[in-house]
Amino acid sequence: MDETKEALESLKIAIENREKRTVFGFDEFADLVRKEPERILRNIFQLFHDMVRRYVGEGEDEYPGDPESIGFVEYDCSKIFAEGSDTPFFADMLFANRFVRQVSGLSQGAQQNKIHVFKGPHGCGKSTFLNNLLRKFEEYTETRGGQSFEIFWNISVNDTKIEVPCPSHDHPILIIPKLYRADFLNKLLPDSMQDFKRRLLANKEYAWIFENEVCTICKSIFWALFDKLGSLEKVLDMVRARPYIFDRRLGEGISVFNPGDRLPEKAFAMSDRQIQMKLDKIFGASVVKYVYSKHAKTNNGIYVLMDIKSHNVDRLLELHNVISEGVHKVDDIEERVNSLFLALMNPEDKAAVEKETKAESFQGRIQYNEIRYVLDVPTEVNIYCSVFGNEIKSRFLPKVLENFARVIISSRMKLDCAPLKEWIPNFREYSKYCDEPGRLLRMSIYGGIIPSWLSDEDRKKFTMQVRRKLIAEGENEGEEGITGRESIRLFGDFFIRHEGKPNLINMGYVTEYFKHGMGRDRRDKYIPQDFIVSLVKWYDHMVLGEIKEALYFYNKDQITEDILNYLCAVSYDMGSKIICPSTGKEIEVTLDYFKALGVCFTGKEMSNNAARSYAEEIQKRYTELIAKDWHVNITETELYKELSGAYTRNLKEKVLHQQIFKTESFRDAVKAFGTEVFETFDTRLKEHIVHMIKALVEKFSYTEQGAKEICLYMIDQKLAEKFS
Numbered sequence: 001m002d003e004t005k006e007a008l009e010s011l012k013i014a015i016e017n018r019e020k021r022t023v024f025g026f027d028e029f030a031d032l033v034r035k036e037p038e039r040i041l042r043n044i045f046q047l048f049h050d051m052v053r054r055y056v057g058e059g060e061d062e063y064p065g066d067p068e069s070i071g072f073v074e075y076d077c078s079k080i081f082a083e084g085s086d087t088p089f090f091a092d093m094l095f096a097n098r099f100v101r102q103v104s105g106l107s108q109g110a111q112q113n114k115i116h117v118f119k120g121p122h123g124c125g126k127s128t129f130l131n132n133l134l135r136k137f138e139e140y141t142e143t144r145g146g147q148s149f150e151i152f153w154n155i156s157v158n159d160t161k162i163e164v165p166c167p168s169h170d171h172p173i174l175i176i177p178k179l180y181r182a183d184f185l186n187k188l189l190p191d192s193m194q195d196f197k198r199r200l201l202a203n204k205e206y207a208w209i210f211e212n213e214v215c216t217i218c219k220s221i222f223w224a225l226f227d228k229l230g231s232l233e234k235v236l237d238m239v240r241a242r243p244y245i246f247d248r249r250l251g252e253g254i255s256v257f258n259p260g261d262r263l264p265e266k267a268f269a270m271s272d273r274q275i276q277m278k279l280d281k282i283f284g285a286s287v288v289k290y291v292y293s294k295h296a297k298t299n300n301g302i303y304v305l306m307d308i309k310s311h312n313v314d315r316l317l318e319l320h321n322v323i324s325e326g327v328h329k330v331d332d333i334e335e336r337v338n339s340l341f342l343a344l345m346n347p348e349d350k351a352a353v354e355k356e357t358k359a360e361s362f363q364g365r366i367q368y369n370e371i372r373y374v375l376d377v378p379t380e381v382n383i384y385c386s387v388f389g390n391e392i393k394s395r396f397l398p399k400v401l402e403n404f405a406r407v408i409i410s411s412r413m414k415l416d417c418a419p420l421k422e423w424i425p426n427f428r429e430y431s432k433y434c435d436e437p438g439r440l441l442r443m444s445i446y447g448g449i450i451p452s453w454l455s456d457e458d459r460k461k462f463t464m465q466v467r468r469k470l471i472a473e474g475e476n477e478g479e480e481g482i483t484g485r486e487s488i489r490l491f492g493d494f495f496i497r498h499e500g501k502p503n504l505i506n507m508g509y510v511t512e513y514f515k516h517g518m519g520r521d522r523r524d525k526y527i528p529q530d531f532i533v534s535l536v537k538w539y540d541h542m543v544l545g546e547i548k549e550a551l552y553f554y555n556k557d558q559i560t561e562d563i564l565n566y567l568c569a570v571s572y573d574m575g576s577k578i579i580c581p582s583t584g585k586e587i588e589v590t591l592d593y594f595k596a597l598g599v600c601f602t603g604k605e606m607s608n609n610a611a612r613s614y615a616e617e618i619q620k621r622y623t624e625l626i627a628k629d630w631h632v633n634i635t636e637t638e639l640y641k642e643l644s645g646a647y648t649r650n651l652k653e654k655v656l657h658q659q660i661f662k663t664e665s666f667r668d669a670v671k672a673f674g675t676e677v678f679e680t681f682d683t684r685l686k687e688h689i690v691h692m693i694k695a696l697v698e699k700f701s702y703t704e705q706g707a708k709e710i711c712l713y714m715i716d717q718k719l720a721e722k723f724s
Contacts, residue, residue, distance in 0.1 A: 022243070023152065029172050029241035034188050037196055040149065041173060043208050044300045044340050047148055049107035051140040055080035056100060062448040068464045072097055072471055074448050081132045084139075088386050089128040092379040093448050094474050095371060102369055106340075107205050113365060115316070115323055115341035117308065119350065120371030123483025126344045127306065129371060134248060134256070134302065141246045141253075148300070151175055151218055152240040155282065157228065162278040167270070167292040168215035168299040168335070169253065172241040175214055175222060182210055208338070215296070216333050220288040221279075228283070246301060253301035255294075259310035263318075269293065269330050293330045295322060295337045305343035308353050316343070317356060323365050347479065372478030373412045376447035380405035383484065384491050392495060396505045397706050403539055404491065404510050406443060410535075411526040412481030413439050419469035424458055432723060433541035435534030446474045453541065482526050490518060504706050506713065507539050543710055544719040548652045550695035551661070551688060559651075560635065561585065563643050566597045567634065570619035582634070601643055603650040618643075656720040661688075670711045674704065 024032065033040045042050065059073035075096040082088030091099065102116070120126050140146035151172050153164035176184050182201065189197050200206045213219065225235045246253030269291045279288045295303070303319075305312045319341065322328050328335045345353065350368075357363055374380045381402055385392060393401060420427070420438045427438055433453060434440050444451045450462065482490070494513045498505045511532050514523060564582040569589045572578055576589040587593070594611040602614065621639055625632065634640050655661075669685050672678040673693060678686065696707035714720070 024241045026236040026239040045106040052103045070467045092374045092376040114367045117343045119345045123485040148244040149241045150244040152242045167296040224283045255298045256304040259312045303339045308345045408487045410531045412478045423466045433538045550692040552652045570615045
């Protein structure tokens with residue numbers, strides 16, 4: 001029995017601490033405003049904006065400090081759309097940036113008096129997005145940081161007591177008559193808050209405080225009490241401020257309507273008979289009319305239409321005056337409504353809605369926001385992991401799971417991309433490792449990544465204007481192709497086929513599945529012709545680069561010595577024998593010397609004239625460098641870093657051309673790695689393989705098994721010869 005009482009007491013304390021609303025007197029509320037004006041003085045638009053910023057954060061630019069940045073950043077939307085949800089929504093970078101921009105406009109008042117329609121194709125996750133957003137909003141408003149306040153009356157006159165909630169959930173600051181609000185707040189807020197006071201009086205986001213009227217019920221009560229009591233102090237003593245509870249299920253603060261929810265046969269006024277009787281007793285018949293509409297329940301809240309079709313088309317039409325003017329007629333009373341209006345729509349319903357909402361003034365109030373199929377690879381992979389578990393990653397060789405996602409995403413992309421052609425007119429230069437329409441490149445850019453395989457020239461041409469055009473092009477993709485639901489089904493089918501096999505899921509399995517596993521008709525309908533061939537080329541190029549990197553033994557000291565010797569030699573005549581002051585090494589300045597090191601820096605065989613010209617160019621740059629500052633540390637200059645990077649890059653390119661890696665023993669030794677047989681191979685060969693396996697594991701996230709398998713893949717597919 002004691003345990004039962006203890007459990008009940010614990011439950012009582014927990015619920016009362018969480019659920020009991022603290023009610024403030026108006027003087028207590030004014031003190032809160034004085035101490036925390038930015039938290040307390042918020043309408044629904046500011047509150048919604050702060051909620052998004054609280055959970056999404058500022059975002060991270062992949063290339064901080066880049067003068068060509070366009071503010072296309074990576075936002076972590078997991079806390080707002082996925083965390084704690086049974087059905088998470090995953091926002092790619094295109095949508096996340098678009099969504100944050102739209103929400104930023106809300107706090108400035110720019111998006112008020114509009115209905116925000118999120119339009120997207122079937123299976124793109126619209127309903128999941130909005131349901132999770134509303135759930136997170138409710139969660140936020142239950143925290144102290146997300147508190148919003150509403151007016152609540154506690155009236156006691158002539159032995160008659162009555163509690164009157166404001167059905168419109170009006171903010172308590174609005175109870176101060178409009179004419180006196182600015183002066184009141186100016187005197188209330190301390191001088192130490194001058195910056196905020198200036199923003200309060202000048203910024204559009206706070207205009208509602210000085211422009212909005214309190215609801216007709218509260219306004220009538222205020223002046224009726226003032227006439228009866230003759231004292232503002234006594235009136236304000238009866239005003240309370242309590243937290244505004246947003247409850248979707250009760251329709252308080254959040255009202256959600258589905259297309260099948262029928263409208264009442266006619267609009268009717270709502271009231272409370274008991275409250276009206278007591279108000280009449282205090283003030284006289286009909287002095288204060290406790291009458292309001294259903295829209296009052298979401299004033300300063302969120303009104304949602306889940307799909308604009310069927311009965312929701314009528315609801316949209318009904319909102320015309322409410323959205324345009326912020327006014328709704330209830331009997332002979334004008335009721336002010338300031339709500340955040342949200343809706344979902346399928347693309348095919350847009351024409352029907354525009355036909356119904358013929359008035360241009362209303363169509364101008366509809367703000368369309370796009371939700372498309374996912375277009376960046378990490379987001380598509382996150383969807384698979386959400387459904388099938390994060391452990392699926394361990395069953396794939398690196399990049400193979402991502403390549404499955406790339407095939408899916410390719411179905412959602414357009415063939416032509418004018419900004420890409422303008423940027424790189426001759427895209428065939430990349431045909432060895434990218435598809436000609438550049439879908440693989442666009443996927444990377446839509447995910448915020450500039451691929452390393454682009455030439456230096458094309459990277460320099462990737463200006464702010466080019467980025468903007470490409471990202472704008474991405475906003476027009478993702479309307480068609482394999483849906484989100486179909487993608488999950490296809491991946492599940494693919495994974496079940498291969499999850500029990502002893503080796504890791506490799507690229508061959510992916511190509512086989514899309515060629516034969518999903519059926520020819522669907523493949524031809526969705527997967528672009530030759531895309532998979534290009535994807536394999538791209539994958540092979542990436543794999544080969546990783547293995548070259550893993551096999552290469554860096555000798556930084558030797559590279560540094562060669563560069564310093566070369567920079568010294570270019571200042572002398574042919575045939576000179578010199579001592580480099582930086583290294584102490586003797587150098588004979590000859591064309592053969594310039595040709596040998598020129599190849600290291602350029603990666604190309606050089607003629608005598610080419611070697612001489614290259615040396616003269618470097619000598620000119622080196623002389624200009626020294627002229628500016630002869631004390632400069634050469635190894636910290638851009639010239640040195642450029643030569644060092646090129647030298648290292650070209651050495652890596654040639655690493656697999658060493659004879660030791662062209663023998664059958666190399667393949668046999670890789671296959672035997674981790675077994676006793678491995679010890680029977682040549683010591684130098686073993687050292688290279690051990691170094692390679694370790695580097696693949698540490699730098700490129702392979703397991704030892706995966707490192708062996710990918711190296712055997714490289715050998716069997718003859719990748720070194722393919723990209724020679």
